[in-house]
Amino acid sequence: MRKEWLWVGIASVLLSACIDQPPAPQQQVQQTYSGPVEEIGGAEPRYEPFNPNVNQDYKVNGQSYRIIKDPQNFSQIGLASSYGEEARGNTTATGEIFDPNALTAAHPTLPIPSYVRVTNVSNGRQIVVRVNDRGPYTPGRVIDLSRAAADRLNISNNTKVKIDFINVAPDGSLSGPGMVGTTIAKQSYALPSRPDLTSSGMGTPMQQDAPATGAAVQAIDNSQLSGTDATQPVASQSSGFLRAPTPVPAGVLESSEPVIDSAPVTPPVVANPGPVTTTPTSSAISGGYVVQVGALSDAQRAQSWQQSLSQRFGVPGKVSNSGSIYRVQLGPFSHRQQAVDLQQRLSNEAQQQSFIVAAP
Structure with missing residues (x-):
């Protein structure tokens, strides 16, 4: 009888140990996107800590709004609206001055500042905007876009859009639904056109003076250009x-x-001039x-x-x-x-x- 109770006790201890031991956590396998990747532009995401002063739950017109604490997988579909010159100079929720020509947006519950990819559902256009303000507060509207962003998406105030959050890590790496099937283009700039020195305003050719003999002409490349003056x-x-x-x-x-050779080319003089064929320079x-x-x-x-x-x-x-x-x-x-x-x-x-x- 004692042996039976002994075996029962041992079995109970082993059973309780199995029950108390937490199950091994299952590793979530992240699905890899294997479809086409499209390069889009807009505001270039950079790491910005969320502003604690403007990321608290709040009420507007009796309606409560709860700030999304973890937007890593946030996506939303709804109608977009836009605001432009009528709001120029207003102060945004982040304390910045609103500029209708900047690629910015307002959202009622996303943490700010943050970045999202906005897609015009009707035509497929996409752009990245920086969320730095609160609103809209009209039922059915999910985002307010600056005039510049709205123009690039070709939207009206009755256009359905899709919002996908872009997570920016402190090291600058990007992730989240806004990066699925997307790469964000770096901002590209070009030099202003050079003045036309080959002709005057009336179309009369102008003679250019030859450069000084002692002046050294050096080629430059993009690596030598720096600052905003260049x-x-x-x-x-x-x-x-x-x-x-x-x-x-x-x-x-x-x-x-x-580069075009500015030196005039004099054709040779022949006794019986015929059609002259010129070969363009490379x-x-x-x-x-x-x-x-x-x-x-x-x-x-x-x-x-x-x-x-x-x-x-x-x-x-x-x-x-x-x-x-x-x-x-x-x-x-x-x-x-x-x-x-x-x-x-x-x-x-x-x-x-x-x-x-x-x-x-």
Whole structure:
């Protein structure tokens, strides 16, 4: 009998040990996205600690709003609204002065400052904005976009959008639903066009003085350019853009004027002059400008997009690939003003952001 009780006691101890021991935690396997990756632009995310003064629960018009404490997997679909010049100069929740030309937004419950990817559900356009204000408080509205962001997405006040949060770690790494299928383009800048020294305002050629003999002419590349004095944005509006390529290689300036030999070429005198055939210089062949409208990871989509734009605007074009990135470019144009004119047409007629680069 004692042996039986002894075995019962041992079994009870072992059973209680099994019950008290917590189950081994199951490791969550993060699903890897294997679809196409698209390069988009907008506000460039950088690490900013959440402001504790503006991330407390609050009430507006009797409605309570609870700040999202863990937005790592936050996504939301709803109607977007926009605000522009009527709010210029107002102070945002973060204490900043509102600028309608900046790529910013207001959200009622996301922690601020933060970054989100906003997608126009109707046309697929995407842009990254920085959330630095509170609102909107109209039923059905989920986000207020600055005028610049709204224009780039081509939205009205009845447009459905999708919001995806972008988590920025202290080391600058990006994650979250806003990074699924997306890479964010670095801001790209181009030098202003050089003045036309080959002709006067009346179209009469002007003679240029030769440089001093002792002056040393040195080539520069992008690595030697620093500070804000060296570069300026191409567009006069906000620096944000929908799509952009990776930075050009060192030694190539995005808006460098094509090098053309300014020395006049005198044709030889012959007894019986006939048709004279001139061979263009290599710089004339390879120089010029192209207007880049976007970069995709799908070659077929990029080709289709290029052909559609070329047909619509009556200009040549090509798809330039670098690895798995396919850049849609229109041109080339021999003069930068031609590229600027097309850039303006793209903006006015198709609400398509673009920028000018030197043709390879």
